[in-house]
Amino acid sequence: MSCQITCVGWVSRGAAKESPDKVELSKEELQRLVNEEKEQLREEGEDAEDEDDEGMVSGPELSDEAEAPQEPVEDDENESGREAVDELAEYGLDKYDEDDTDATNLGDSLAGLTVYCSNEEDPYITIKDTDQYEREDFQIKPNDNLVLAGRAEKECCNLEIHVYNSEENSFYIHHDILLPAYPLCIEWLNFDPNPDERQGNYAAVGNMTPVIDIWDLDVVDCLEPVFSLGSKKLAKKKKKSKKKAAAAAAEAVEGHADAVLDLSWNKLVRNVLASASADNTIILWDLGQGKPATTLTRHTDKVQTLKFHPFEAQTLISGSFDKSAVLYDCRSPKDSHRTWRFSGEVERVTWDHFSPYNFLTSTEDGFVYCLDARSDKPVFTIKAHDGEVSGLDLSSQIKGCLVTSSADKHVKIWDILGNKPSLIHSRDMKMGVLFCSSCCPDLPFVYAFGGQREGLRVWDISDVAAVNTTFGNREKLVVNTLPETAGPSSSGTAMES
DSSP: OOOEEEEEEEEOTTOSOSSOEEOOOOHHHHHHHHHHHHHHHHHHHHHHHHHHHHTOOOHHHHHHHHTSOOOOOHHHHHHHHHHHHHHHHTTTGGGTTSOOTTSOOHHHHTTTOOOOSSTTTOTTOSOOOHHHHHHHHHSOOTTOEEEEEEEEOSSOEEEEEEEEETTTTEEEEEEEEEESSOEEEEEEEOOOSOTTSOOOOEEEEEESSSOEEEEETTEESOOSOSEEESOSHHHHHTTSOHHHHHHHHHSOOOSOSSOEEEEEEOSSSTTEEEEEETTSOEEEEETTTTEEEEEEOOOSSOEEEEEEOSSOTTEEEEEETTSEEEEEETTSTTTSEEEEEOSSOEEEEEEOTTSTTEEEEEETTSEEEEEETTOSSEEEEEEOOSSOEEEEEEOSSBTTEEEEEETTSEEEEEEOGGGOOEEEEEEEOSSSSEEEEEEOSSOTTEEEEEESSSOEEEEEGGGSHHHHHHHTTSOBOOOOOSSOSOOSSSOOOOOOO
């Protein structure tokens, strides 16, 4: 499997520490981490042994297989061995270790080399003080944005923290974090459960396990998350026998039972994080307590996506593999909800922060729908792509600018102003299947994309002439996070946890 970017996110300017901290572990802390990892590997090994015992071949069948006659292969092996020897003979590998008497002395071979005592004296080194450049790259400037990317490779998975500066035209990896499992979603948040601390700079990462890990982005070389939500124990219970499963079901378990597919942080009630899971549920987490506050169970299949309203803390929209989107009033989610049905599985949902009654939904059959939360009928429908629409992002400051990305390998830019969508530009990103996209909160035309190959890509879409013509003179509107504008619900009261 080549390098894949499975999820992306942005950090606004000024949110990160100017000089991130570096972890220095004591011997005791390092030993504790080693012991915890050994214990986890031991438990996973025991689970694997239990599965092997269940699927083990019976004795007579095994003995029959062992006694099966084997064809003689000695002649073929000898023939191939002789051919290999003949091919290697020309290189003289049998004399490789013998001294070469004709070789010159080592001192003679080095006679023409000039050694300089410092970089300042060496004319071939143009960058004299490399430490200074490293220090400058390590520092986060006030006009730097951070780009978060979940990177999945065959051997390991990482959370990469990139620095992007449009004014200096710089883009590089600042540091990365080794992840315990395949990343599926990232959500930035600044809530710190410690009341004595300032606002934090954290990334919540959902992965193929039921656990959500919260990582401190201001700490370099960290080996474990600041804290985690949920537990892997519930997933292991699925492997037990029916009697054990029944007993486990009777226990109160806090968290998801399957992979976490999406996350949404409530910017108005900052201690609330919503998670969507393959176990068909949504959990509203109280970050201060590290425990679920509410579990929503309206969907009948995997919950793929969800999003809190930008101005109303209690309003949440979710989309599922059951081809539906559900709108919740989280103060009384069992009684206050509304459902819409679609032609395909719902891939993405997002609120229109310029028209707070409206939200957008994309599906796996290539459609994009705009809906009014007060109506059952779509405001408009677009056949946007030939594959699933995996990215659905409105510009952070330009009204009507919509960018979609898809499994059909294309990114498309739309003008939806006045609810009359028109295609402005389409581009094959040469990244294979596109998995994710996100718009920069400070730069309305800058988007990040992740896909099947070619790593993370950041694209300023204003470089496209048609985009500049359509949106260049359009007023930039900075969205106010305060709930001044009326939205789908009649009240702006904060969520009850």
